[in-house]
Amino acid sequence: SVVRNALFCLETAANQQENHVYTKALLAYAFALAGNREKRKALLDSLEKEAVRKDGSVHWQRPGKEPEADLPYYRSRAPSAEVEMTAYVLLAHLTSQPAPAQEELSFASLIAKWISSQQNPNGGFSSTQ
Numbered sequence: 261s262v263v264r265n266a267l268f269c270l271e272t273a274a275n276q277q278e279n280h281v282y283t284k285a286l287l288a289y290a291f292a293l294a295g296n297r298e299k300r301k302a303l304l305d306s307l308e309k310e311a312v313r314k315d316g317s318v319h320w321q322r323p324g325k326e327p328e329a330d331l332p333y334y335r336s337r338a339p340s341a342e343v344e345m346t347a348y349v350l351l352a353h354l355t356s357q358p359a360p361a362q363e364e365l366s367f368a369s370l371i372a373k374w375i376s377s378q379q380n381p382n383g384g385f386s387s388t389q
Contacts, residue, residue, distance in 0.1 A: 267294055274299055281310050281320050285345040288352035295357060307349055308367075317374035318367065319346045340386050343378050346371060 273279070274287045288303035311318050321342050353368040354360060360368065378385060 267296070271296075271299065274303065281307065281323065282341065282345045284310075285320065285348040285352070289348045289355065292352045292355035297356075300352060300356070304349070304352060313370075316370065317377065318370040319374040320349060337378050337380070337386055343375060343385055347375055350375065 270287060270290055273283070274291070279287070284303050284307050288300055288307060291299040291303065307320065310320060312321055319338070319342065321338065350368055350371040353364055353371065356364070380386065
């Protein structure tokens with residue numbers, strides 16, 4: 261009963277027209293865990309339209325973010341919230357029953373490439389999130 265009510269609350273939130281990209285990422289993962297393939301796919305399709313494709317990788321960023329300066333010899337790392345929401349999208353892609361199709365795994369590898377590029381020299385990230 262509690263889980264059913266919680267899923268109903270999430271479905272209501274997912275049906276809102278103007279969901280933030282971070283909210284969509286969390287919802288996609290929640291529906292993947294709940295086994296709701298239709299909602300998961302709808303959210304992932306919406307997120308794919310907002311994806312940033314750069315240097316052979318894929319990630320998501322906050323709306324209205326200022327473009328980064330392209331400086332030689334310097335690569336800034338993304339804010340922790342962007343790494344986190346991109347990781348949730350990756351989890352939503354990989355948490356699928358039945359197992360993800362080859363096309364989905366190929367897209368997931370582009371996401372993983374971006375996440376790994378955000379690691380600091382010690383192998384960690386800028387935040388513990």
